[in-house]
Amino acid sequence: MQSEKLIQQLLEQTRQITNQAENLKTLDLNTLTWKENNTSWSILECLEHLNLYGDFYLPQIETKLKTSISNPEIEFKSGLLGNYFAKSMLPKEKLNKMKTFKDKNPLNAKLDTAVIDKFIGQQIKLMDLLNQSRNVSLNKVKIPTSISSFITIKLGDTFQFYINHIIRHLKQIERIQLAMKNA
Amino acid sequence: MKEIIALSDKTITINRNEFLKVKGSIDTNIYYVESGSLRIFVLDDYEEQTIRFGYKENIIVSLDSFLTEKPSDLFIQAIKKTVIKVITKQQIQKFLETESNRTLWTKILENLVIQQMEREIDILTNSPKERYERVLKRSPQLFQEIPNKHIANYLRMSPETLSRLKKS
Numbered sequence: 001m002q003s004e005k006l007i008q009q010l011l012e013q014t015r016q017i018t019n020q021a022e023n024l025k026t027l028d029l030n031t032l033t034w035k036e037n038n039t040s041w042s043i044l045e046c047l048e049h050l051n052l053y054g055d056f057y058l059p060q061i062e063t064k065l066k067t068s069i070s071n072p073e074i075e076f077k078s079g080l081l082g083n084y085f086a087k088s089m090l091p092k093e094k095l096n097k098m099k100t101f102k103d104k105n106p107l108n109a110k111l112d113t114a115v116i117d118k119f120i121g122q123q124i125k126l127m128d129l130l131n132q133s134r135n136v137s138l139n140k141v142k143i144p145t146s147i148s149s150f151i152t153i154k155l156g157d158t159f160q161f162y163i164n165h166i167i168r169h170l171k172q173i174e175r176i177q178l179a180m181k182n183a
Numbered sequence: 184m185k186e187i188i189a190l191s192d193k194t195i196t197i198n199r200n201e202f203l204k205v206k207g208s209i210d211t212n213i214y215y216v217e218s219g220s221l222r223i224f225v226l227d228d229y230e231e232q233t234i235r236f237g238y239k240e241n242i243i244v245s246l247d248s249f250l251t252e253k254p255s256d257l258f259i260q261a262i263k264k265t266v267i268k269v270i271t272k273q274q275i276q277k278f279l280e281t282e283s284n285r286t287l288w289t290k291i292l293e294n295l296v297i298q299q300m301e302r303e304i305d306i307l308t309n310s311p312k313e314r315y316e317r318v319l320k321r322s323p324q325l326f327q328e329i330p331n332k333h334i335a336n337y338l339r340m341s342p343e344t345l346s347r348l349k350k351s
Contacts, residue, residue: 008254011208019201026198124226131207131254 003076003138006156010130013163018123020170021047025116032113034180041106043176046169047119048106054122056146057162061129064155070137077139082157085145089164091171101146130159184242186287188215190278191268197221203259203267204245210259211252211272213244219265220328224258224336233337235302236262238328243267246295262333311340315348 024032024043035042041049078086133141138156145151153161194217197203204210206226220238223245224231234257237243248255249272278284301321308314315338318325325334326349335345 004254007207008209011205015202015205015208018205019198022200022202023198025200124229127205127207 001076001078003073003156004134006076006138006160007130007134010159010163011127013167014123014126014130017163017166017170018120020173021116021120021123024173025113029113031177031180032116033111034176036176036179036183041172041176042111043173044111044113044115045106046173046176047115048111049100049104050166050169051115051118051122052104052106053146053162053165054119054125057143057158058122058125058129060143061155061158064141064143065129065132065136068136068141070140072134073137073139076154076156078160079154079157081151082153082161085153086157086161086164089161089168091168104146126162133159184291186284187213187242187270187275187278187291188268190274191215191270193269194266195269196264196266197261199261199263201261203261204255204257206256206258207254208248209252209254210245210248213242213249213270213272213275214259215268215270216241216243217266217268219267220262221259221265221267222262222329222333222337224260225256226258231336232339233333236325236329236333236337238324242291262329306339311338311344312348314338314340315345 024047027043032044033042035045133155136155138159139154141155142152143155143158145153197219203214203221214237216237216239218239220236221243222233223235223237223243224233226232235243243259245255245257245259247253247257252272275288279288301317305314305317308317318334318338331345332342335342338345340348
């Protein structure tokens with residue numbers, strides 16, 4: 001895929017993500033903290049989980065963008081591992097439950113609407129990084145994953161993986177809203 | 184202008200604070216505002232600077248992207264719930280195949296150039312009072328449609344300065 005085409009696609013996904021978060025800001029705190037049972041997440045917990053991921057990945061990407069001496073390339077080719085990670089994040093029709101790493105689990109943390117503002121701030125930051133990524137190679141710049149700093153994936157795949165992970169949990173938020181309606 | 188609006192076959196609604204366009208995206212559409220209001224702004228080091236507004240019966244466009252078909256730094260965000268008609272560049276190009284339509288189109292573009300010049304003079308005017316008076320004279324309706332904090336940003340002054348100027 002052409003690098004610019006990928007960046008356009010990722011910016012558009014980030015725009016839609018930001019708009020969905022803006023709409024969540026209109027909900028009251030009762031809705032935002034409602035949960036189906038003790039072990040499931042509330043809307044704010046989903047967002048806080050995403051914020052924890054953002055706290056990990058966004059600074060990593062920013063540092064790599066600043067220190068990279070690679071040149072932009074017209075074509076981006078997905079890596080084997082990166083492509084697998086990115087695809088595995090996408091929600092399936094029937095929910096495929098995934099394990100959450102303990103340090104990324106926000107269950108029962110004290111949360112308020114500041115979580116949404118932080119999330120939107122991270123999306124603006126992500127757009128900024130996507131724009132900056134035009135100056136480097138989406139193929140040659142490698143980002144360490146949160147699993148292990150020895151496992152790295154291409155910058156282009158990291159963006160897609162990161163955004164797919166957000167989309168996954170925004171779908172979860174839609175399901176929480178539905179469950180609350182039916183409760 | 185109604186000839187241009189008639190080209191549209193798509194109407195969309197965007198909620199308050201939702202983004203129609205974000206920094207770095209390519210957007211070659213022209214939008215006609217049926218109701219509500221939007222603002223165009225740029226963001227540098229987390230400081231927003233409002234460039235233009237669109238409200239009822241206005242055209243709003245990321246003009247750089249429309250002309251060049253390249254990424255543009257502009258954000259377009261709804262100030263309140265807004266209904267807009269979408270006119271694509273392809274629709275405009277087809278429209279311009281007719282000679283008489285080109286005259287109309289040139290008029291619209293000329294008008295845009297004049298507006299841009301007025302805006303350039305605004306920004307280069309030193310006195311906040313004069314900046315305020317220029318915009319008030321040119322677009323009195325702006326002050327009915329757009330919240331103070333956004334107008335203050337557009338005029339490059341604090342909301343407090345703007346309220347003081349409005350009272351005097």
